[in-house]
Amino acid sequence: MERPYWVSLTSGYDRNEVLTDLMRQYGDDVWNFAFFLTRRFDAADDICQEVFIMAFKGLYSFRGESSVKSWLLTIARNKSLNYLKSAFIRKVTLLDKVIPRERASPSAEAVMFDRLESAELWDHVMQLPRKLKEVIILDYHYGMAIKEIAAMLQLSEGTVKSRMFRAKQRMSELLKEEREYGI
Structure with missing residues (x-):
């Protein structure tokens, strides 16, 4: 459920508190969407972190023309697509297919899909x-x-x-x- 104060956020609000609230409410959605696009756990972690850093910097510029969820997922999509286009990821992905990495424990995403x-x-x-x-x-x-x-x-x-x-x-x-x- 959207919070009305996000639409008209002004400099009087504590950005740290708003960011914590955003992360609590939309963190899983952002991470899952990044994972869906990249298919990489590590990339989803990094992208999710970058999305919320970008949101933190742009909290006061949010105009309310879309929902907060759409805004965050758009940032996640753009970050994911940039990640997939990078030359580094193409090389690392190819290397992972040749030499697969083992995970010590199942991730939250793997547990969620299992259920x-x-x-x-x-x-x-x-x-x-x-x-x-x-x-x-x-x-x-x-x-x-x-x-x-x-x-x-x-x-x-x-x-x-x-x-x-x-x-x-x-x-x-x-x-x-x-x-x-x-x-």
Whole structure:
């Protein structure tokens, strides 16, 4: 639930308290979205931290033209895409595929996915191309409206609807293949 003071934040508010409140309320959403886009635990940690640092610096400039959640997820999306474009990550990702790293204990994300009844469905979502994956995640996981998704991704509502249709169509194909071939 949105807090009204975020829309009209002025310099009289304690930014540390507001930031703590933002992190408590949206921290998991930001981390999960970064993980969905990057598929890397370490990257999601770093990106989440960068998002809240950026939000802390820009608290007083938030104009309330979108929800706070959309604002934070937009920052997370941009940071994730920049991360994926970097030459460093392409090299590290390739190295991880050649020499896989072992995790000492399961992450919170892994535990969460294990508990979800729809874990295999999310596995299929993760196989989709990024453009299709984004709209599915923002719609079904975060419950955002088409208009809000369009504004966040800087696309027309028609494009979002088209991507949503293609994503659902591709998901149907993947599920049908799984049932038929046991893939």
